[in-house]
Amino acid sequence: MGHVNLSAYDGYEQFSDPEALEAYRRAKVGELDSFVEWVRETYEKPIRVLDLGSGNAKWLVRLEREGLLAAGTGIEVSESRHRFAETWIADWNLTGITPICGDLLTASFPIQVDLCLATDIVLQFLNPIREGALEATLKRVADHLKPGGRLLIDLQDLTSLKDSKTWQEFDEPDPWRFLLWEAPYNxxxxxxxxxxxxxGRDDNRLDRSELELEVLSLEQLTAMLVAAGFDADLETLDHHHDPTETRVVARKPTR
Structure with missing residues (x-):
């Protein structure tokens, strides 16, 4: 498939036990309470959402379950995660979500979107794949947002991770118990x-992957956003998932 970033998450979510699968799904949407609260406070009616690197589609699933989604499009390059999302959407009888399996560098974006999601540091995947891809994607997003539309971004400060090695343990019902990783800097x-x-939690199976992520500061990202047509003032949201990550919202001017 080319660059490692395009295949790193294939096979990530696999379940043989239906009860474990359902518990995992509910845990994933349960992580998004603060996001849902922000959407309720920000928008007066259900919204059109584009999710870049949508993974298992949990963001769109939660929005539809809350009655906050007018229409949602998720673009995910991993075939296995796309299939996971399709099955989840069907099992929960959701009708407002369109999952697309494709490369977000070339996939078509819907027009007149109220909110675009770029969570889980997906924007830092882009320039390592192709030089200038991040800047081009920000411009495409701005072109497809409504006037006043928003782009929500997770940005990770990778400076503290340069040449580091560490591990973490996941809570149940995640099928993986431990994650070991190292981060050499180029x-x-x-x-x-x-x-x-x-x-693996139950079988100790191993799954190895590699990502190449751009080291990007908030100041650099802000300059790129302004060049793409967004306002310079960013809104910062509470984000407790990872202390090295910042969640910001950029807005397209209303005129």
């Missing part, structure tokens, strides 16, 4: 190669 490309090893 100064020529200004990227961190995030090399991950997942260890």
């Amino acid at each position: 100064p020529e490309r200004n990227t961190v190669a995030l090399r991950k090893t997942f260890i």
